[in-house]
Amino acid sequence: AQRVTQPEKLLSVFKGAPVELKCNYSYSGSPELFWYVQYSRQRLQLLLRHISRESIKGFTADLNKGETSFHLKKPFAQEEDSAMYYCALSPQGGSEKLVFGKGTKLTVNP
């Protein structure tokens, strides 16, 4: 079964502090992993994907196949990072449907 687990429903940090949003997945093949973000009153949008190995808005995420994790990290959080973050996987081949976690609401306090 394909499953994405985000253990933290809420995460609160202060501006300038490091932040890590956890994501674990369960899938027997080699999925593609994504982080999507939804800012207040905006639509869901792609933040980053593991195959591109990019750093977007200072965020990075490393796929750890041994631990089946894809944690999202940023060394210095900004107030504008406050949003809902969803980890998602796409099974290998065929339909590109996304399997989402339940999301983590990040609040960055001034």
Place this chain on the structure above:
Amino acid sequence: GAGVSQSPRYKVAKRGQDVALRCDPISGHVSLFWYQQALGQGPEFLTYFQNEAQLDKSGLPSDRFFAERPEGSVSTLKIQRTQQEDSAVYLCASSSLLGLAGSDTQYFGPGTRLTVL
């Protein structure tokens, strides 16, 4: 260019009514997806189209849910005899790849919030 659009943005239905939700994907996008997002949950896959062909409908929760994309562009998600448990945000997404090996970015619409009374 314009992104994915959905209409209506909000829909209130009485239990037992039929509803139709529309999605206009990004022009030229081959793949179209529908997701259901209940309150406090992540989006859950409903169905997937490649052009006009519905290739995966494994996520549709019951035979009351029906989706179509007759000309390979606009799609409609229809829910018959709505129930309270159908209350959710319905998201549409489109992408440009054909659904072969690898995945392309899915661009999401703003969603339709359905409330069934």
